[in-house]
Amino acid sequence: MSWDVSAVRRQFPFYANLEHPLHYLDSAATAQMHAAAFEAMGAHDIHARSNVLRGNHRLAEAATLAYEAARASVARFLNASAAEEIVFTSGCTAAINLVAGALAHSLQAGDEILVSLAEHHSNFLPWQRLRERGVLLRALPLDAVGCIDFSRLEVQLGNRCRLIALTHASNVTGALTSAADIAAVVAAARAVGARVLLDGAQRVQHGPVDVRQLGVDFYAFSGHKCFGPTGIGVLWGRREALAELPPFMTGGGMVGRVAIDESSWAEPPRRFEAGTPPIAQAVGLGAVLEWMLALPWERIRAHEEALLLRLLAGLMAIPGVALFGPANAADRLPVIALRLATHHSHDVCQVLDSRGVAVRGGHHCAQLLHRALGVEETVRASLALYSDADDVDALLAALHEAARVLA
Amino acid sequence: MSWDVSAVRRQFPFYANLEHPLHYLDSAATAQMHAAAFEAMGAHDIHARSNVLRGNHRLAEAATLAYEAARASVARFLNASAAEEIVFTSGCTAAINLVAGALAHSLQAGDEILVSLAEHHSNFLPWQRLRERGVLLRALPLDAVGCIDFSRLEVQLGNRCRLIALTHASNVTGALTSAADIAAVVAAARAVGARVLLDGAQRVQHGPVDVRQLGVDFYAFSGHKCFGPTGIGVLWGRREALAELPPFMTGGGMVGRVAIDESSWAEPPRRFEAGTPPIAQAVGLGAVLEWMLALPWERIRAHEEALLLRLLAGLMAIPGVALFGPANAADRLPVIALRLATHHSHDVCQVLDSRGVAVRGGHHCAQLLHRALGVEETVRASLALYSDADDVDALLAALHEAARVLA
Amino acid sequence: MNEAIYQQALKDLAQAAHGAGRLAGHDGEALRDNPLCGDRVRIEIVRNAGLITALAQETRGCLLARASASLLGLRVPGQTPEQIAAVARALREMLNGGELAADAWPEWAMFQPVRGHRSRHGCVLLPLEALLQALAA
Amino acid sequence: MNEAIYQQALKDLAQAAHGAGRLAGHDGEALRDNPLCGDRVRIEIVRNAGLITALAQETRGCLLARASASLLGLRVPGQTPEQIAAVARALREMLNGGELAADAWPEWAMFQPVRGHRSRHGCVLLPLEALLQALAA
Ligand SMILES: Cc1ncc(COP(=O)(O)O)c(C=O)c1O
Ligand SMILES: Cc1ncc(COP(=O)(O)O)c(C=O)c1O
16 A cells, blocks of 8 residues: 555645645755644633643643643653653754753863764854864764765764764755664664764654664754644653753753752753743644654555655756765665756755755755765755655656756 | 723633633743734734744745844834844843853852842742852842842842843732833842843733833733743843843854854844744734733723722631732732731632632742741732722632631 | 542541541651652551551651551551552552452542542552651661 | 746846956955854955955855855956945835835846845845955954
């Protein structure tokens, strides 16, 4: 049985309400939101709106239960050991900043952090900033098509490395970091006592993740990229890894005792959730992840891969198209960065938009990766479980058009 | 003409869908959400969902326009000089952490921060934490009813004070910090070169604010306390005050040029909005603030004050009730902290809940204020523009009941 | 519905404050806060030949916490750590909606109306958690 | 609709790249980035007796930025800083939906189709902003 795109589109209010045809191929930036999130958030904000954890009237009870149930849903989605390992943040960027900011309190000058040149700025700048504390930033280089070169792991991993932060999938090339490479990174990290963080922002849109099997210590992602609401993100941390971190932000709800001279912190996850959290957004995310948990991911992967191959084949037939990323479909997400001759990506996107094709141009918050590939910007098309062959064909036709219009 | 509560309740889906009578008197924790926010967010997520600032297809254009229009609405609500002075955050707590975290980069050992003992933990702990950098934390004491004692300003304000952080209104006693006191604080701060931050979390629910008239440098608040969504907050900063701050969090969207060794920051407000912002939530907040801007605030204040007086009169008639906060209704918000004999607030709240009255017990994230008043916890009732005399009477009756049940 | 929680028996149990105070000497102690309300329980115990022979509790908290602590003061002396572990299990199960185990202390039954109020479970459990911590120390 | 933006005249203007390159000596320069796309414009100017007598531009960017920079290379030499300020005002007004001022450079008209595309306004304005910055320095 194949994956039924029109059925799934009916579950996305975006598609149900589309007035003019639009081929949305920008899901890597923000995916459309599933009905489950609309419904769960709407119902929550009408029937159970209240602050959480701090009151005992019926609405406060209902809100707290809903919020904690969402935490349990995230734990299931990631196969975490316990709901207490899930910290809600405002996004993937905030989750990574949380780890960097909390870790900063115990870093010494000369300690090292290892990243890669493929990282999104959100998984690069927070680590780069630790240089203010004398921390050394090292980076794994890229190969010719923009994939992380793991053969350089041993050379780049110093004895004083405290954390390795890598993307689980590139937002530009779509390259997946393989389970084997992750295992090698984890083993190497263990040997020097470093923690491992994976940036799952792109990966989560394509199915549940098993953090226990991955063996890493931290995993971060955003709701808006996996069919959930904006304003919510997740940091998963292995129990021991979270326990050893002090808070990043402070405020209501994350303390034990407050005195004028000193305060004590609550246990994780509350220690990391200062202030009123994004309650309705957590509830919306929980609902969407439950929906995702029930999907037939093998069929969806086959569908996405078929579209990817169709797209790749069509692109090869367009004169002047240059592609980046892994050649093998199994090693990548259906996310493709390309250049059309020497045309600027924003000019290309403009023409594509006039043809009802929404893709993204620019450096995609990955300037280092682009520079490593010798370009400043690319056009990126990204497919999701609601994409279909029409979308792909429209993109290909529009690229032919763009080549003509911009020549 | 008096304020029509039943008309305004029809604009709140919470009231329109209430199945059992519920007297919601916990708006200081989280206010119910206005229809304008439901509608604006729903429509945005259906018709204009996309990432902002980074793309040029039609959805990205629409999302960016909506997001920036929301910024302009916030600027109008606060009477800020320019939309660029508005930074969207995930909440009031995050906004205050932003200022504290960014300021930390330029603080020297021996510099001072001045707060008060009336502060919510969210406007106390971020400053207390700067002690790790050798910063001295000073605090204005409270008077007998829990109001900030501004007569101690001169004594507590050192030459090396870099910032004064005070609440615009207490979330426990409801005490408003007067324009005169704020003016004195600003003048004193200017004399030593300190910045002034006001925590407006409680104040915004009761009408627009004029930051230019207040003369302060920073103003912080949350969406969920002013009838808007959870997951969104605001930091307003005077142009020069924002310009001199480095970023707090880093990531996509807030940089200029990224290189392996060094990166340059974007201008405010983007410098402070790392990662994908809470887009739909900003749009929802903008819609609610536009609604608020058009309300007849004089009538609403008269209404709230009348309810407050009715409540105060009724409370005085209950044996064993102890009240805190200013005696004069004009000096306070309709937020009341009380103790019922020696009964624990959570026991009182439990009985009240069984009578359909939702109020909050505990320390309300203000342990220092409670300790200064010689108690550990209080019952807090908070009224908003949708509260009515029935709510007040139900609370009073339920308190009589609680005294009986718990005796 | 709710005031079923505040039956006379429960109020009396809290009022009785069994075991209230401190012990001159002890073999274990623990201090536990409920960060949400500032409630605090201190438990001190004396152990002898595998038994807990004395327990003192100091509780600042709501009626539920005080009644629960008072019950510990009444029932714990003479019990083994294993019995306490079983008691804790039985109480948690009951709060989560299960039946009270037949061999559990019968007084726990008066906390049954708390079941539907998740935010109050912590109040009932706080003294017991402090005791388990004192035993583990 | 959109390809109205990419008329032959605009592409030719970008291609012509008037003023492309660097000046051996100059009285003012500015480097400006568009952080959203990594585009970059460098402007160098020579001033003499109240006039801008020479302008060089180096532009890495889209057709809009390149055409706009090329127009500066063509039109700026011989103008006063006041005239440039007026030109900037006229362009901003036009992009925001107004009519192009009668005395503005007529070539700006070819940027009119960009009006409805807010995200591209920055591309058109980038060279002019760099020029204003060079004048202010
Ligand atoms: C006075 C005051 N300041 C700050 C906050 C923190 O706001 P939030 O929890 O929405 O971040 C609150 C509310 O909890 C408050 O009442
Ligand atoms: C690989 C990667 N990491 C991190 C992020 C940051 O996510 P967010 O902007 O939602 O915080 C993104 C998306 O922008 C991404 O693609």
